[in-house]
Amino acid sequence: MDGEMQERNGKRPKTKRQKLLRVLGIAAFIAANALVLFFTARNDFAEDRPPLPISPFSGGNLRFLLCAAGCFLLAVAAESVKFLCMMKRLGERVSVRQAVEETLLGKYYDYITPSGAGGQPFQIWDLHAHGYSSGASSAMPLASFVTLQFGFVLIAICVFLLNSGAIDAVGIRIAAYVGLIFYSLVPVLIVLSAISPKATARIVGFFVRIGAKLRLIKDPARTEERAETALKRYSDSLKMIARSKPLLVLMFALSIVYQLAICSIPYFVLRMFGCDLGFVKSLCMCVFVYFSVTIVPTPGNAGAAEGSFYILFNQLDTSGLFWAMLIWRFFTFYLYLLLGVVIYGVRAVERAVKDRKTTGEGDEA
Secondary structure, three states: OHHHHHHHHOOOOOOHHHHHHHHHHHHHHHHHHHHHHHHHHHHHOOOOOOOOOOOOOOHHHHHHHHHHHHHHHHHHHHHHHHHHHHHHHOOOOOOHHHHHHHHHHHHHHHHHOHHHOOHHHHHHHHHHHOOOOHHHHHHHHHHHHHHHHHHHHHHHHHHHHHOHHHOOOHHHHHHHHHHHHHHHHHHHHHHHHHHOHHHHHHHHHHHHHHHHHOOOOOOHHHHHHHHHHHHHHHHHHHHHHHOOHHHHHHHHHHHHHHHHHHHHHHHHHHHHOOOOOOHHHHHHHHHHHHHHOOOOOOHHHOOHHHHHHHHHHOOOOOOOHHHHHHHHHHHHHHHHHHHHHHHHHHHHHHHHHHHHHHHHHHHHO
């Protein structure tokens, strides 16, 4: 699959070192997940933890599981509608299936690549491969990403200012504030690149020089050039969409819906297991925890996400912590991976049927 993408993009095949690093990355990803789940299970199944007074999968509590699933579906729908609106606005083919697949596969690639860097490049390639113009293929994923970033930053600012005491752990709060700064860099720089390209270039250069001094960047000049080029692409894409102000406002609104839906899942999972934590407090705690792990470069924030959310799910004073965390992670992470694999499976079957049909017609001729 990756080789096919590289061939179509004109990229060289990966070297042995790159393949080794990828294998090591996958191994580290699996190990981090397994370690945190083991730690959670060990604490949850300890003898001093009282049993659940009720069955989480009983008829009364099953509705909370359905609500959690509904939040996932609402999030996917919000992102898919964004793509549909952009397709229509840019005069491209409007396809519900394509919009849903780009949403799910974008998240799939975000979650299997370090720092979530693979989603937009794949979406750009996939849209172009399915007949969308080069301009639209670039504009839609990038504009969707930028509005999603802005939406979450707006939610975080409101939570941090109005409910800073939602979480008691000082370390999580500090990490969340730092995470907000780094998370805000990309959308802020994109806006600045549109307003003042020279100022943006100076800011980018400043951070690149710091990275070079810390020996995190080997080629500062090339890195600075690539960063400025990427920011210009993001800015141009956002400008293309922003020509329709109602569309831009709608995309921001849908981005906020997406983020709120994802951050609401822990509340329903906790309620499913009998925890009476209030919705607003649960939502605010969730925002704090999400921003506290944004700077972790592992795919899907693996390890750090589970470890940080342990604080939130530890509100359960009975057993069930392990299963609660597993259900939460399923709806916010594993389900995207599963659906991504399903989409690829369906595409492979469709391609095989099409090739067989084409071969059959050729034989008849």
